Amino acid sequence: MVYLCHTCDQSFYDEDGLKEHLDDYYDHEAAHEYARYGCDTCLATFNGDAARWQHMNAKGHVGHECRVCDNKYRSEQGLIEHEVEDHNYCADCDKFFQNTNNIKQHLNSRIHRGQNIDCPYCRNCFTTVAGLTTHLETNGCRSAPSLNRDTIFEIVRQRDPRGFICKNLISWHGGESKPDRWTCTDSAWNGFAWACGLCARVCRTRADLNKHLNSPAHYTILYHCPNRNCPSEFKTLASIISHLESESCSFMPFDTVQKRMKQVFTSSHMLEF
Numbered sequence: 001m002v003y004l005c006h007t008c009d010q011s012f013y014d015e016d017g018l019k020e021h022l023d024d025y026y027d028h029e030a031a032h033e034y035a036r037y038g039c040d041t042c043l044a045t046f047n048g049d050a051a052r053w054q055h056m057n058a059k060g061h062v063g064h065e066c067r068v069c070d071n072k073y074r075s076e077q078g079l080i081e082h083e084v085e086d087h088n089y090c091a092d093c094d095k096f097f098q099n100t101n102n103i104k105q106h107l108n109s110r111i112h113r114g115q116n117i118d119c120p121y122c123r124n125c126f127t128t129v130a131g132l133t134t135h136l137e138t139n140g141c142r143s144a145p146s147l148n149r150d151t152i153f154e155i156v157r158q159r160d161p162r163g164f165i166c167k168n169l170i171s172w173h174g175g176e177s178k179p180d181r182w183t184c185t186d187s188a189w190n191g192f193a194w195a196c197g198l199c200a201r202v203c204r205t206r207a208d209l210n211k212h213l214n215s216p217a218h219y220t221i222l223y224h225c226p227n228r229n230c231p232s233e234f235k236t237l238a239s240i241i242s243h244l245e246s247e248s249c250s251f252m253p254f255d256t257v258q259k260r261m262k263q264v265f266t267s268s269h270m271l272e273f
Helices: 015-023 033-037 049-059 076-087 100-107 129-137 149-158 206-213 237-245 254-266
Strands: none
Touching: 033 049, 076 100, 129 149, 129 237, 129 254, 149 237, 149 254, 237 254
């Protein structure tokens, strides 16, 4: 069966194709004069505007109008996508954002997503898998005291034999995540500040330098982005997950990241991308 647009005589093999074509008619009214008399929601067309409105009011088919411009959309989801992608506008919060990245971060924040990621070991809940991973990698889960950055890397690379995200570190034996592994000596004081002997970082207090020395700053790089076109490398699992969640390299959608990476802690399946 062929579905025909009675305005421009373009034909489609299925109804979805025709609907998608008609969804765009507001963007090219010159080519679709009937848009003035077409139902905002269904495929019905009318000889006059009065008949069109009578139909839409009776059927509840009044279209969804953009709060920023005059565009109308057949579905609420279509309207939301338009306002987000074209205007960087969140209707729920009545707030505009500077760019696409900022509004994506907002929509993926606790405000909109709540805290639906449960820790598999304790009662803590998180907004994203990156938050859960930070909780576990920093030895923050009292119900899983053996988990830290090192032990989690061992778990991940056992499930990633093909090296999708794990670097091939044959000589790596861990031990970097032990608490207070490094302590600075008096020689770190240069007369003005406490200086790190491994980098150019200087700290105001001895305690700050010790905190820096035991942070991931000088950890071994353990992970790499699974996108072959992205050179990014990471020292923690939480940081690579945050990178993927940001969609900065367009490797996979945010929701897919949540599903795939949560399996690291909830299943024994091998990692696949």
